[in-house]
Amino acid sequence: MLMLELADLGWWLLLIFVGLPVLAATVAGLLWLLRLPPFGERPAALTRGGARQRAKDEGVHRHAFTLALPDAEDPLHAIERVKQLAMCSHWAALKHAPEIDASPAGGLEIQVFALDREHALALEAAVRRGMSQPPRRA
Missing domain, CATH: 1.20.5 (Single alpha-helices involved in coiled-coils or other helix-helix interfaces)
Incomplete structure (x- = not known):
């Protein structure tokens, strides 16, 4: 043992x-x-320079459009919804928040920043589609 x-x-x-x-x-x-x-x-x-740093605004495309404000919605709430919809899109440049102003005609003048020119219209369509639906209540 x-x-x-x-x-x-x-x-x-x-x-x-x-x-x-x-x-x-x-x-x-x-x-x-x-x-x-x-x-x-x-x-x-x-x-050795194999990687390069992008310029600050390289790859960012500014796109402006006007959106009619829904009648029953508070303008400040609508602005927040537009910002959220724009920033949640796949094609949004996250470094730049959307710029939103009230237009004299009663709508919103919106400037969004897309990753490139080809996807700016898709970003606008995402915002328009989201604003056409009724707001979600928390």
Whole structure:
């Protein structure tokens, strides 16, 4: 019985003193093959100009339209709904909030910011579709 326990202890010692260093060397070898940069250092592609930073308004398209204000709706509530509908669209540029003014004719003059020119009309359609539905009550 005692011999069996010493044999088990020998296997554990063999695993600890031989197996773990082999495992560590294997992991170190794989990391060397991948050649990952140390933590905190930038990859060479970024430091050589492989990535570029966009200008502040690059990729943003301003689109203006007029929307008739629903008769039964409070203008301030309608403005908040338009902002929410515009910002929840997939094509909205999230860095720029919509600019909304009341027009003299009783509607809203809205300027939204789309990600590009092609999606500006889709953003307008999303706002018009949302405003044509009755407001949700919380």
